[in-house]
Amino acid sequence: MQPEVDPARCPLCGGPNGCAMEAQRASGQAQPPCWCTRVAFDAELLARVPAPARGRACICARCARSSLGASQ
Numbered sequence: 001m002q003p004e005v006d007p008a009r010c011p012l013c014g015g016p017n018g019c020a021m022e023a024q025r026a027s028g029q030a031q032p033p034c035w036c037t038r039v040a041f042d043a044e045l046l047a048r049v050p051a052p053a054r055g056r057a058c059i060c061a062r063c064a065r066s067s068l069g070a071s072q
Helices: 020-027 043-047 061-071
Strands: none
Touching: 043 061
């Protein structure tokens, strides 16, 4: 049995991911485009996402930024 994936939580740190697409799905209220649609995620960062959460929960901005800082 696969663990439950919360699409409103970052699959890496467990914190809120602030995903506008999930907010729209949950509330039914239109949202502006999510910040994540304008960012290129590093393949190494994406590889760290647990398989059950891939394509189901967004990485939060904090984890995305920390990945960029670590690779510079």
